[in-house]
Amino acid sequence: MADDRPILFFDSGVGGLSVVAPTRALLPQAGIVYAADSAGFPYGTKSETEIAARVPALLGRLVERYRPRLVVIACNTASTIALPAVRAALDLPVVGTVPAIKPAAETSVTRTIGVLGTEATVRQPYVDDLAARFAGDCTVLRHGSAALVELAEAALAGDPPSHDRVAAELAGLFGQPGGQRIDVIVNACTHFPLLVREMATVTPAGVRFVDGGPGIARRIAHLTEGQDWPNLPPVHRLVFTRLDARERRIAAGLAAQGFDLPESL
Structure with missing residues:
Protein backbone atom coordinates (compact mmCIF):
# COMPACT_ATOMS: atom_id res chain seq x y z
CA MET A 1 0.00 0.00 0.00
CA ALA A 2 1.13 3.55 -0.72
CA ASP A 3 2.43 5.52 2.24
CA ASP A 4 0.28 8.64 2.69
CA ARG A 5 2.26 10.16 5.58
CA PRO A 6 2.97 13.84 4.88
CA ILE A 7 6.02 16.01 5.40
CA LEU A 8 5.44 18.45 8.25
CA PHE A 9 6.89 21.95 7.91
CA PHE A 10 6.90 24.24 10.94
CA ASP A 11 7.59 27.97 11.28
CA SER A 12 6.43 30.88 13.39
CA GLY A 13 4.65 32.27 10.32
CA VAL A 14 4.65 31.87 6.56
CA GLY A 15 8.40 32.14 5.98
CA GLY A 16 8.80 28.38 5.76
CA LEU A 17 6.91 28.45 2.48
CA SER A 18 10.25 29.46 0.95
CA VAL A 19 11.44 25.97 1.91
CA VAL A 20 8.21 24.25 0.87
CA ALA A 21 8.50 25.54 -2.71
CA PRO A 22 11.83 23.85 -3.62
CA THR A 23 10.74 20.72 -1.76
CA ARG A 24 7.56 20.44 -3.83
CA ALA A 25 9.64 20.92 -6.97
CA LEU A 26 11.80 17.92 -6.03
CA LEU A 27 9.00 15.81 -4.51
CA PRO A 28 5.76 16.74 -6.30
CA GLN A 29 4.08 13.57 -5.01
CA ALA A 30 4.61 14.50 -1.33
CA GLY A 31 1.73 15.64 0.84
CA ILE A 32 2.50 18.73 2.90
CA VAL A 33 1.31 19.87 6.30
CA TYR A 34 2.41 23.46 6.81
CA ALA A 35 2.05 24.61 10.42
CA ALA A 36 2.48 28.26 11.40
CA ASP A 37 2.65 29.24 15.06
CA SER A 38 0.66 32.41 14.47
CA ALA A 39 -0.21 32.65 18.18
CA GLY A 40 3.51 32.84 18.99
CA PHE A 41 4.57 34.97 16.02
CA PRO A 42 7.14 36.49 15.74
CA TYR A 43 9.90 34.33 17.21
CA GLY A 44 12.73 36.74 16.41
CA THR A 45 11.89 39.06 19.29
CA LYS A 46 11.26 36.34 21.87
CA SER A 47 13.73 35.00 24.41
CA GLU A 48 15.64 31.78 23.90
CA THR A 49 13.86 30.32 26.93
CA GLU A 50 10.41 30.94 25.47
CA ILE A 51 11.31 29.41 22.09
CA ALA A 52 13.10 26.43 23.63
CA ALA A 53 9.96 25.57 25.61
CA ARG A 54 7.34 26.38 22.98
CA VAL A 55 8.68 24.71 19.85
CA PRO A 56 9.14 21.12 21.12
CA ALA A 57 5.72 21.20 22.79
CA LEU A 58 3.94 22.38 19.64
CA LEU A 59 5.77 19.92 17.41
CA GLY A 60 4.84 17.09 19.75
CA ARG A 61 1.16 17.97 19.32
CA LEU A 62 1.51 18.34 15.55
CA VAL A 63 3.27 15.00 15.15
CA GLU A 64 0.62 13.29 17.25
CA ARG A 65 -2.18 14.74 15.10
CA TYR A 66 -0.72 14.43 11.59
CA ARG A 67 1.71 11.47 11.89
CA PRO A 68 4.31 12.80 9.43
CA ARG A 69 7.20 10.82 7.98
CA LEU A 70 9.58 13.71 8.58
CA VAL A 71 9.58 17.12 10.32
CA VAL A 72 11.18 20.25 8.91
CA ILE A 73 11.76 23.19 11.24
CA ALA A 74 11.59 25.78 8.47
CA CYS A 75 12.68 28.61 10.76
CA ASN A 76 16.25 29.71 11.44
CA THR A 77 15.43 31.10 14.88
CA ALA A 78 13.64 27.97 16.08
CA SER A 79 16.34 25.73 14.60
CA THR A 80 19.30 27.51 16.17
CA ILE A 81 17.61 27.41 19.59
CA ALA A 82 15.36 24.34 19.79
CA LEU A 83 16.58 21.79 17.22
CA PRO A 84 18.50 19.50 19.66
CA ALA A 85 15.53 19.38 22.05
CA VAL A 86 13.10 18.57 19.23
CA ARG A 87 15.30 15.78 17.92
CA ALA A 88 15.56 14.32 21.42
CA ALA A 89 11.78 14.43 21.88
CA LEU A 90 10.60 13.05 18.52
CA ASP A 91 11.14 9.55 17.20
CA LEU A 92 11.40 10.53 13.52
CA PRO A 93 13.81 12.49 11.31
CA VAL A 94 13.95 16.24 11.98
CA VAL A 95 15.57 18.62 9.49
CA GLY A 96 16.61 22.06 10.69
CA THR A 97 17.36 25.33 8.95
CA VAL A 98 20.71 27.09 9.28
CA PRO A 99 22.06 30.28 7.71
CA ALA A 100 23.70 29.60 4.33
CA GLY A 212 19.06 27.46 2.61
CA GLY A 213 15.81 26.42 0.91
CA PRO A 214 17.23 24.42 -2.01
CA GLY A 215 19.73 22.64 0.23
CA ILE A 216 17.02 21.70 2.70
CA ALA A 217 14.89 20.35 -0.14
CA ARG A 218 17.76 18.14 -1.29
CA ARG A 219 18.20 16.88 2.28
CA ILE A 220 14.50 15.99 2.51
CA ALA A 221 14.68 14.17 -0.83
CA HIS A 222 17.69 12.20 0.40
CA LEU A 223 16.03 11.21 3.68
CA THR A 224 12.87 10.03 1.91
CA GLU A 225 14.63 8.31 -0.99
CA GLY A 226 13.07 4.93 -1.75
CA GLN A 227 9.93 5.59 0.31
CA ASP A 228 6.46 4.99 -1.09
CA TRP A 229 4.10 7.87 -1.85
CA PRO A 230 0.36 8.03 -2.52
CA ASN A 231 -0.83 7.25 -6.03
CA LEU A 232 -3.43 10.04 -5.85
CA PRO A 233 -2.63 13.76 -6.08
CA PRO A 234 -1.07 14.92 -2.79
CA VAL A 235 -3.07 16.71 -0.10
CA HIS A 236 -1.63 19.95 1.29
CA ARG A 237 -2.89 21.17 4.66
CA LEU A 238 -2.44 24.55 6.32
CA VAL A 239 -2.49 24.79 10.12
CA PHE A 240 -2.37 27.85 12.38
CA THR A 241 -2.13 28.04 16.16
CA ARG A 242 -4.35 31.15 15.93
CA LEU A 243 -6.81 31.45 13.08
CA ASP A 244 -7.93 35.08 12.74
CA ALA A 245 -8.70 37.37 9.81
CA ARG A 246 -5.05 37.80 8.83
CA GLU A 247 -4.44 34.07 8.73
CA ARG A 248 -7.58 33.57 6.65
CA ARG A 249 -6.33 36.14 4.12
CA ILE A 250 -3.02 34.31 3.92
CA ALA A 251 -4.84 30.99 3.49
CA ALA A 252 -6.95 32.46 0.68
CA GLY A 253 -3.78 33.45 -1.15
CA LEU A 254 -2.34 29.96 -0.73
CA ALA A 255 -5.41 28.19 -2.10
CA ALA A 256 -4.01 28.66 -5.61
CA GLN A 257 -0.97 26.62 -4.50
CA GLY A 258 -3.18 23.68 -3.60
CA PHE A 259 -3.56 24.18 0.15
CA ASP A 260 -6.87 23.16 1.71
CA LEU A 261 -8.95 25.38 3.97
CA PRO A 262 -6.96 26.32 7.05
CA GLU A 263 -7.15 24.35 10.27
CA SER A 264 -6.54 25.45 13.85
CA LEU A 265 -4.26 23.62 16.29
Missing part, protein backbone atom coordinates in the same frame (compact mmCIF):
# COMPACT_ATOMS: atom_id res chain seq x y z
CA ILE A 101 27.03 31.13 5.32
CA LYS A 102 29.09 28.38 3.70
CA PRO A 103 27.77 28.85 0.12
CA ALA A 104 27.93 32.61 0.58
CA ALA A 105 31.62 32.43 1.52
CA GLU A 106 32.34 30.09 -1.39
CA THR A 107 31.06 32.64 -3.90
CA SER A 108 31.94 36.03 -2.37
CA VAL A 109 34.50 37.97 -4.38
CA THR A 110 34.88 40.93 -2.02
CA ARG A 111 35.08 38.59 1.01
CA THR A 112 32.43 40.65 2.77
CA ILE A 113 29.15 38.89 3.55
CA GLY A 114 25.93 40.20 5.02
CA VAL A 115 23.84 37.98 7.28
CA LEU A 116 20.25 39.20 7.42
CA GLY A 117 18.04 37.46 9.95
CA THR A 118 15.94 38.00 13.02
CA GLU A 119 17.47 39.55 16.11
CA ALA A 120 17.35 36.17 17.86
CA THR A 121 19.13 34.36 15.02
CA VAL A 122 21.97 36.77 14.31
CA ARG A 123 23.06 36.82 17.97
CA GLN A 124 23.27 33.03 18.31
CA PRO A 125 26.67 31.39 19.01
CA TYR A 126 25.75 28.93 16.25
CA VAL A 127 26.15 31.76 13.74
CA ASP A 128 29.54 32.59 15.26
CA ASP A 129 30.56 28.98 14.72
CA LEU A 130 29.37 28.91 11.09
CA ALA A 131 31.25 32.13 10.36
CA ALA A 132 34.44 30.80 11.96
CA ARG A 133 34.26 27.43 10.19
CA PHE A 134 33.24 28.51 6.71
CA ALA A 135 33.97 32.24 6.39
CA GLY A 136 37.13 32.70 8.40
CA ASP A 137 38.72 34.89 5.72
CA CYS A 138 35.59 37.02 5.29
CA THR A 139 34.15 40.01 7.06
CA VAL A 140 30.71 38.88 8.20
CA LEU A 141 28.31 41.71 8.97
CA ARG A 142 25.00 40.94 10.66
CA HIS A 143 21.69 42.71 10.99
CA GLY A 144 18.51 41.59 12.75
CA SER A 145 15.24 42.85 11.33
CA ALA A 146 11.86 42.14 12.89
CA ALA A 147 10.29 44.58 10.42
CA LEU A 148 11.17 42.49 7.36
CA VAL A 149 9.45 39.48 8.92
CA GLU A 150 6.30 41.53 9.39
CA LEU A 151 6.56 42.88 5.83
CA ALA A 152 6.80 39.35 4.41
CA GLU A 153 3.73 38.25 6.36
CA ALA A 154 1.80 41.32 5.25
CA ALA A 155 2.79 40.77 1.61
CA LEU A 156 1.37 37.25 1.64
CA ALA A 157 -1.80 38.62 3.22
CA GLY A 158 -2.19 40.98 0.25
CA ASP A 159 -0.36 44.11 1.45
CA PRO A 160 2.94 44.41 -0.49
CA PRO A 161 5.64 46.59 1.11
CA SER A 162 6.97 49.83 -0.27
CA HIS A 163 10.52 49.87 -1.58
CA ASP A 164 11.35 52.62 0.90
CA ARG A 165 10.50 50.40 3.87
CA VAL A 166 12.56 47.52 2.50
CA ALA A 167 15.49 49.84 1.76
CA ALA A 168 15.36 51.24 5.29
CA GLU A 169 15.80 47.75 6.73
CA LEU A 170 18.65 46.83 4.39
CA ALA A 171 20.40 50.02 5.43
CA GLY A 172 21.11 48.21 8.69
CA LEU A 173 23.57 46.06 6.76
CA PHE A 174 24.95 48.43 4.17
CA GLY A 175 25.27 51.28 6.68
CA GLN A 176 27.73 49.37 8.86
CA PRO A 177 31.48 50.04 8.49
CA GLY A 178 32.57 48.03 5.46
CA GLY A 179 28.97 47.45 4.40
CA GLN A 180 29.56 48.96 0.98
CA ARG A 181 31.76 45.93 0.17
CA ILE A 182 28.98 43.36 0.70
CA ASP A 183 28.45 41.28 -2.43
CA VAL A 184 26.44 38.38 -0.96
CA ILE A 185 23.59 38.54 1.55
CA VAL A 186 22.56 35.43 3.45
CA ASN A 187 18.82 35.38 4.01
CA ALA A 188 19.07 33.87 7.48
CA CYS A 189 15.31 33.97 7.99
CA THR A 190 12.99 31.88 5.86
CA HIS A 191 10.64 34.86 5.55
CA PHE A 192 13.17 36.93 3.63
CA PRO A 193 13.28 34.96 0.35
CA LEU A 194 9.60 35.88 0.03
CA LEU A 195 10.79 39.50 -0.37
CA VAL A 196 13.85 38.85 -2.51
CA ARG A 197 12.48 40.68 -5.56
CA GLU A 198 11.73 43.77 -3.47
CA MET A 199 15.14 43.58 -1.79
CA ALA A 200 16.95 43.15 -5.09
CA THR A 201 15.49 46.40 -6.41
CA VAL A 202 16.99 48.44 -3.54
CA THR A 203 20.44 46.85 -3.27
CA PRO A 204 23.55 47.87 -5.22
CA ALA A 205 24.10 46.17 -8.56
CA GLY A 206 25.87 42.84 -8.29
CA VAL A 207 24.72 41.97 -4.77
CA ARG A 208 23.32 38.42 -4.63
CA PHE A 209 21.07 36.70 -2.11
CA VAL A 210 21.44 33.10 -0.92
CA ASP A 211 19.25 31.02 1.36
Whole structure:
Protein backbone atom coordinates (compact mmCIF):
# COMPACT_ATOMS: atom_id res chain seq x y z
CA MET A 1 0.00 0.00 0.00
CA ALA A 2 1.13 3.55 -0.72
CA ASP A 3 2.43 5.52 2.24
CA ASP A 4 0.28 8.64 2.69
CA ARG A 5 2.26 10.16 5.58
CA PRO A 6 2.97 13.84 4.88
CA ILE A 7 6.02 16.01 5.40
CA LEU A 8 5.44 18.45 8.25
CA PHE A 9 6.89 21.95 7.91
CA PHE A 10 6.90 24.24 10.94
CA ASP A 11 7.59 27.97 11.28
CA SER A 12 6.43 30.88 13.39
CA GLY A 13 4.65 32.27 10.32
CA VAL A 14 4.65 31.87 6.56
CA GLY A 15 8.40 32.14 5.98
CA GLY A 16 8.80 28.38 5.76
CA LEU A 17 6.91 28.45 2.48
CA SER A 18 10.25 29.46 0.95
CA VAL A 19 11.44 25.97 1.91
CA VAL A 20 8.21 24.25 0.87
CA ALA A 21 8.50 25.54 -2.71
CA PRO A 22 11.83 23.85 -3.62
CA THR A 23 10.74 20.72 -1.76
CA ARG A 24 7.56 20.44 -3.83
CA ALA A 25 9.64 20.92 -6.97
CA LEU A 26 11.80 17.92 -6.03
CA LEU A 27 9.00 15.81 -4.51
CA PRO A 28 5.76 16.74 -6.30
CA GLN A 29 4.08 13.57 -5.01
CA ALA A 30 4.61 14.50 -1.33
CA GLY A 31 1.73 15.64 0.84
CA ILE A 32 2.50 18.73 2.90
CA VAL A 33 1.31 19.87 6.30
CA TYR A 34 2.41 23.46 6.81
CA ALA A 35 2.05 24.61 10.42
CA ALA A 36 2.48 28.26 11.40
CA ASP A 37 2.65 29.24 15.06
CA SER A 38 0.66 32.41 14.47
CA ALA A 39 -0.21 32.65 18.18
CA GLY A 40 3.51 32.84 18.99
CA PHE A 41 4.57 34.97 16.02
CA PRO A 42 7.14 36.49 15.74
CA TYR A 43 9.90 34.33 17.21
CA GLY A 44 12.73 36.74 16.41
CA THR A 45 11.89 39.06 19.29
CA LYS A 46 11.26 36.34 21.87
CA SER A 47 13.73 35.00 24.41
CA GLU A 48 15.64 31.78 23.90
CA THR A 49 13.86 30.32 26.93
CA GLU A 50 10.41 30.94 25.47
CA ILE A 51 11.31 29.41 22.09
CA ALA A 52 13.10 26.43 23.63
CA ALA A 53 9.96 25.57 25.61
CA ARG A 54 7.34 26.38 22.98
CA VAL A 55 8.68 24.71 19.85
CA PRO A 56 9.14 21.12 21.12
CA ALA A 57 5.72 21.20 22.79
CA LEU A 58 3.94 22.38 19.64
CA LEU A 59 5.77 19.92 17.41
CA GLY A 60 4.84 17.09 19.75
CA ARG A 61 1.16 17.97 19.32
CA LEU A 62 1.51 18.34 15.55
CA VAL A 63 3.27 15.00 15.15
CA GLU A 64 0.62 13.29 17.25
CA ARG A 65 -2.18 14.74 15.10
CA TYR A 66 -0.72 14.43 11.59
CA ARG A 67 1.71 11.47 11.89
CA PRO A 68 4.31 12.80 9.43
CA ARG A 69 7.20 10.82 7.98
CA LEU A 70 9.58 13.71 8.58
CA VAL A 71 9.58 17.12 10.32
CA VAL A 72 11.18 20.25 8.91
CA ILE A 73 11.76 23.19 11.24
CA ALA A 74 11.59 25.78 8.47
CA CYS A 75 12.68 28.61 10.76
CA ASN A 76 16.25 29.71 11.44
CA THR A 77 15.43 31.10 14.88
CA ALA A 78 13.64 27.97 16.08
CA SER A 79 16.34 25.73 14.60
CA THR A 80 19.30 27.51 16.17
CA ILE A 81 17.61 27.41 19.59
CA ALA A 82 15.36 24.34 19.79
CA LEU A 83 16.58 21.79 17.22
CA PRO A 84 18.50 19.50 19.66
CA ALA A 85 15.53 19.38 22.05
CA VAL A 86 13.10 18.57 19.23
CA ARG A 87 15.30 15.78 17.92
CA ALA A 88 15.56 14.32 21.42
CA ALA A 89 11.78 14.43 21.88
CA LEU A 90 10.60 13.05 18.52
CA ASP A 91 11.14 9.55 17.20
CA LEU A 92 11.40 10.53 13.52
CA PRO A 93 13.81 12.49 11.31
CA VAL A 94 13.95 16.24 11.98
CA VAL A 95 15.57 18.62 9.49
CA GLY A 96 16.61 22.06 10.69
CA THR A 97 17.36 25.33 8.95
CA VAL A 98 20.71 27.09 9.28
CA PRO A 99 22.06 30.28 7.71
CA ALA A 100 23.70 29.60 4.33
CA ILE A 101 27.03 31.13 5.32
CA LYS A 102 29.09 28.38 3.70
CA PRO A 103 27.77 28.85 0.12
CA ALA A 104 27.93 32.61 0.58
CA ALA A 105 31.62 32.43 1.52
CA GLU A 106 32.34 30.09 -1.39
CA THR A 107 31.06 32.64 -3.90
CA SER A 108 31.94 36.03 -2.37
CA VAL A 109 34.50 37.97 -4.38
CA THR A 110 34.88 40.93 -2.02
CA ARG A 111 35.08 38.59 1.01
CA THR A 112 32.43 40.65 2.77
CA ILE A 113 29.15 38.89 3.55
CA GLY A 114 25.93 40.20 5.02
CA VAL A 115 23.84 37.98 7.28
CA LEU A 116 20.25 39.20 7.42
CA GLY A 117 18.04 37.46 9.95
CA THR A 118 15.94 38.00 13.02
CA GLU A 119 17.47 39.55 16.11
CA ALA A 120 17.35 36.17 17.86
CA THR A 121 19.13 34.36 15.02
CA VAL A 122 21.97 36.77 14.31
CA ARG A 123 23.06 36.82 17.97
CA GLN A 124 23.27 33.03 18.31
CA PRO A 125 26.67 31.39 19.01
CA TYR A 126 25.75 28.93 16.25
CA VAL A 127 26.15 31.76 13.74
CA ASP A 128 29.54 32.59 15.26
CA ASP A 129 30.56 28.98 14.72
CA LEU A 130 29.37 28.91 11.09
CA ALA A 131 31.25 32.13 10.36
CA ALA A 132 34.44 30.80 11.96
CA ARG A 133 34.26 27.43 10.19
CA PHE A 134 33.24 28.51 6.71
CA ALA A 135 33.97 32.24 6.39
CA GLY A 136 37.13 32.70 8.40
CA ASP A 137 38.72 34.89 5.72
CA CYS A 138 35.59 37.02 5.29
CA THR A 139 34.15 40.01 7.06
CA VAL A 140 30.71 38.88 8.20
CA LEU A 141 28.31 41.71 8.97
CA ARG A 142 25.00 40.94 10.66
CA HIS A 143 21.69 42.71 10.99
CA GLY A 144 18.51 41.59 12.75
CA SER A 145 15.24 42.85 11.33
CA ALA A 146 11.86 42.14 12.89
CA ALA A 147 10.29 44.58 10.42
CA LEU A 148 11.17 42.49 7.36
CA VAL A 149 9.45 39.48 8.92
CA GLU A 150 6.30 41.53 9.39
CA LEU A 151 6.56 42.88 5.83
CA ALA A 152 6.80 39.35 4.41
CA GLU A 153 3.73 38.25 6.36
CA ALA A 154 1.80 41.32 5.25
CA ALA A 155 2.79 40.77 1.61
CA LEU A 156 1.37 37.25 1.64
CA ALA A 157 -1.80 38.62 3.22
CA GLY A 158 -2.19 40.98 0.25
CA ASP A 159 -0.36 44.11 1.45
CA PRO A 160 2.94 44.41 -0.49
CA PRO A 161 5.64 46.59 1.11
CA SER A 162 6.97 49.83 -0.27
CA HIS A 163 10.52 49.87 -1.58
CA ASP A 164 11.35 52.62 0.90
CA ARG A 165 10.50 50.40 3.87
CA VAL A 166 12.56 47.52 2.50
CA ALA A 167 15.49 49.84 1.76
CA ALA A 168 15.36 51.24 5.29
CA GLU A 169 15.80 47.75 6.73
CA LEU A 170 18.65 46.83 4.39
CA ALA A 171 20.40 50.02 5.43
CA GLY A 172 21.11 48.21 8.69
CA LEU A 173 23.57 46.06 6.76
CA PHE A 174 24.95 48.43 4.17
CA GLY A 175 25.27 51.28 6.68
CA GLN A 176 27.73 49.37 8.86
CA PRO A 177 31.48 50.04 8.49
CA GLY A 178 32.57 48.03 5.46
CA GLY A 179 28.97 47.45 4.40
CA GLN A 180 29.56 48.96 0.98
CA ARG A 181 31.76 45.93 0.17
CA ILE A 182 28.98 43.36 0.70
CA ASP A 183 28.45 41.28 -2.43
CA VAL A 184 26.44 38.38 -0.96
CA ILE A 185 23.59 38.54 1.55
CA VAL A 186 22.56 35.43 3.45
CA ASN A 187 18.82 35.38 4.01
CA ALA A 188 19.07 33.87 7.48
CA CYS A 189 15.31 33.97 7.99
CA THR A 190 12.99 31.88 5.86
CA HIS A 191 10.64 34.86 5.55
CA PHE A 192 13.17 36.93 3.63
CA PRO A 193 13.28 34.96 0.35
CA LEU A 194 9.60 35.88 0.03
CA LEU A 195 10.79 39.50 -0.37
CA VAL A 196 13.85 38.85 -2.51
CA ARG A 197 12.48 40.68 -5.56
CA GLU A 198 11.73 43.77 -3.47
CA MET A 199 15.14 43.58 -1.79
CA ALA A 200 16.95 43.15 -5.09
CA THR A 201 15.49 46.40 -6.41
CA VAL A 202 16.99 48.44 -3.54
CA THR A 203 20.44 46.85 -3.27
CA PRO A 204 23.55 47.87 -5.22
CA ALA A 205 24.10 46.17 -8.56
CA GLY A 206 25.87 42.84 -8.29
CA VAL A 207 24.72 41.97 -4.77
CA ARG A 208 23.32 38.42 -4.63
CA PHE A 209 21.07 36.70 -2.11
CA VAL A 210 21.44 33.10 -0.92
CA ASP A 211 19.25 31.02 1.36
CA GLY A 212 19.06 27.46 2.61
CA GLY A 213 15.81 26.42 0.91
CA PRO A 214 17.23 24.42 -2.01
CA GLY A 215 19.73 22.64 0.23
CA ILE A 216 17.02 21.70 2.70
CA ALA A 217 14.89 20.35 -0.14
CA ARG A 218 17.76 18.14 -1.29
CA ARG A 219 18.20 16.88 2.28
CA ILE A 220 14.50 15.99 2.51
CA ALA A 221 14.68 14.17 -0.83
CA HIS A 222 17.69 12.20 0.40
CA LEU A 223 16.03 11.21 3.68
CA THR A 224 12.87 10.03 1.91
CA GLU A 225 14.63 8.31 -0.99
CA GLY A 226 13.07 4.93 -1.75
CA GLN A 227 9.93 5.59 0.31
CA ASP A 228 6.46 4.99 -1.09
CA TRP A 229 4.10 7.87 -1.85
CA PRO A 230 0.36 8.03 -2.52
CA ASN A 231 -0.83 7.25 -6.03
CA LEU A 232 -3.43 10.04 -5.85
CA PRO A 233 -2.63 13.76 -6.08
CA PRO A 234 -1.07 14.92 -2.79
CA VAL A 235 -3.07 16.71 -0.10
CA HIS A 236 -1.63 19.95 1.29
CA ARG A 237 -2.89 21.17 4.66
CA LEU A 238 -2.44 24.55 6.32
CA VAL A 239 -2.49 24.79 10.12
CA PHE A 240 -2.37 27.85 12.38
CA THR A 241 -2.13 28.04 16.16
CA ARG A 242 -4.35 31.15 15.93
CA LEU A 243 -6.81 31.45 13.08
CA ASP A 244 -7.93 35.08 12.74
CA ALA A 245 -8.70 37.37 9.81
CA ARG A 246 -5.05 37.80 8.83
CA GLU A 247 -4.44 34.07 8.73
CA ARG A 248 -7.58 33.57 6.65
CA ARG A 249 -6.33 36.14 4.12
CA ILE A 250 -3.02 34.31 3.92
CA ALA A 251 -4.84 30.99 3.49
CA ALA A 252 -6.95 32.46 0.68
CA GLY A 253 -3.78 33.45 -1.15
CA LEU A 254 -2.34 29.96 -0.73
CA ALA A 255 -5.41 28.19 -2.10
CA ALA A 256 -4.01 28.66 -5.61
CA GLN A 257 -0.97 26.62 -4.50
CA GLY A 258 -3.18 23.68 -3.60
CA PHE A 259 -3.56 24.18 0.15
CA ASP A 260 -6.87 23.16 1.71
CA LEU A 261 -8.95 25.38 3.97
CA PRO A 262 -6.96 26.32 7.05
CA GLU A 263 -7.15 24.35 10.27
CA SER A 264 -6.54 25.45 13.85
CA LEU A 265 -4.26 23.62 16.29
